[in-house]
Amino acid sequence: MIPFFGWLTALLTIGxxxxxxxxxxxxxxxxxxxxxxxxxxxxxxxxxMWLYIMMATWAxxxxxxxxxxxxxxxxxxxxxxxxxxxxALWTGAFWGKTSWGTWWDxxxxxxxxxxxxxxxxxxxxxxxxxxDPRRADRAAALLALVGLVxxxxxxxxxxxxNPNECAALHQSSKPGGxxxxxxxxxxxxxxxxxxxMYSFVAILMRVRNIILERERHTTWxxxxxxxxx
Amino acid sequence: xxxxxxxxxxxxxxxxxxxxxAKLIIASIDKGSSYFYSPKKVxxxxxxxxxxxxxxxxxxxxSMQRIGKTLTVEFIITDNQSAEVTTHYTGILPDLFKEGQxxxxxxxxxxxxxxxxxxxxxxxxxxxxxxxxxxxxEEAHNEAIKNKETAQ
Numbered sequence: 001m002i003p004f005f006g007w008l009t010a011l012l013t014i015g016x017x018x019x020x021x022x023x024x025x026x027x028x029x030x031x032x033x034x035x036x037x038x039x040x041x042x043x044x045x046x047x048x049m050w051l052y053i054m055m056a057t058w059a060x061x062x063x064x065x066x067x068x069x070x071x072x073x074x075x076x077x078x079x080x081x082x083x084x085x086x087x088a089l090w091t092g093a094f095w096g097k098t099s100w101g102t103w104w105d106x107x108x109x110x111x112x113x114x115x116x117x118x119x120x121x122x123x124x125x126x127x128x129x130x131x132d133p134r135r136a137d138r139a140a141a142l143l144a145l146v147g148l149v150x151x152x153x154x155x156x157x158x159x160x161x162n163p164n165e166c167a168a169l170h171q172s173s174k175p176g177g178x179x180x181x182x183x184x185x186x187x188x189x190x191x192x193x194x195x196x197m198y199s200f201v202a203i204l205m206r207v208r209n210i211i212l213e214r215e216r217h218t219t220w221x222x223x224x225x226x227x228x229x
Numbered sequence: 230x231x232x233x234x235x236x237x238x239x240x241x242x243x244x245x246x247x248x249x250x251a252k253l254i255i256a257s258i259d260k261g262s263s264y265f266y267s268p269k270k271v272x273x274x275x276x277x278x279x280x281x282x283x284x285x286x287x288x289x290x291x292s293m294q295r296i297g298k299t300l301t302v303e304f305i306i307t308d309n310q311s312a313e314v315t316t317h318y319t320g321i322l323p324d325l326f327k328e329g330q331x332x333x334x335x336x337x338x339x340x341x342x343x344x345x346x347x348x349x350x351x352x353x354x355x356x357x358x359x360x361x362x363x364x365x366x367e368e369a370h371n372e373a374i375k376n377k378e379t380a381q
Contacts, residue, residue, distance in 0.1 A: 029363040099325055
């Protein structure tokens with residue numbers, strides 16, 4: 001599975017970025033070349049929210065069914081989610097500087113996305129602060145679950161029911177409506193999908209390592225090691 | 230009830246509680262949205278006095294001018310209805326800043342009713358279209374409205 005997703009990632013990244021740079025208009029009605037940050041920014045922001053939902057869901061499933069593997073998957077998702085969040089904030093800063101005129105401002109969406117980054121980091125810190133893996137898993141899972149409240153806030157901070165009431169620096173981001181050049185949309189979706197495939201690769205590899213690390217005292221891992229040597 | 234069923238109930242309650250919490254937070258953000266004040270609210274005196282706050286609105290077309298030979302620019306932030314706030318700003322304006330464009334200005338309201346901005350940010354719309362496509366769309370839209378009016 002890992003090589004399959006790996007190749008898909010490479011293909012979609014190259015294809016999406018090529019399309020984004022060479023098949024799309026250079027300037028928009030009110031933005032210039034820098035709008036192309038959208039290809040990375042939007043994909044990363046989507047992944048940051050989606051991965052958090054996935055992490056919290058696996059953590060919840062772990063709490064309910066007391067399955068160790070579910071906690072391991074949740075643990076494996078956290079670093080990738082944190083990277084996506086950081087990437088969204090970082091590319092957002094560049095886009096913000098060029099279009100709005102500032103690196104950072106306390107706009108509701110930026111603030112809630114920053115809180116999401118802290119949640120990911122808090123989850124990882126709590127997980128590694130407790131020595132007993134079972135207790136660490138449960139405590140961190142609870143934190144992930146409570147933090148889930150942040151995700152709908154990020155989404156609604158711009159797309160609230162009454163557009164006159166959501167005062168933000170971000171423009172509204174409702175999909176569809178014919179407000180996006182189809183070529184820009186294609187490139188954006190391709191790169192977003194590439195992010196998704198990359199997440200599969202990174203998370204599957206990390207789960208494998210976590211399993212090996214936690215099961216290092218079992219006979220099957222030791223046999224595996226002997227075979228390698 | 231078996232322990233597993235108890236945990237499933239616990240999980241269901243937790244998810245519902247998170248949903249309610251999110252809903253409440255969003256509702257409070259919607260109501261008390263204080264990221265910026267509209268020009269109307271500023272004129273009504275709802276914005277804080279002697280404190281830094283933000284105004285959000287559009288730059289009135291034809292209102293932008295430089296004061297003397299200084300770097301200070303004057304423009305009017307409007308809601309495109311009746312409310313207008315005259316704004317002074319000294320510094321470099323963002324690339325996207327132009328008349329008719331959305332802006333968010335941060336600063337204080339002076340005694341004379343002039344808003345002294347420390348920072349001016351430009352907003353942009355969610356239309357990711359090439360300029361000629363946008364013009365064509367707008368033209369078609371206007372034509373459709375005209376056709377509708379003549380039909381009536």
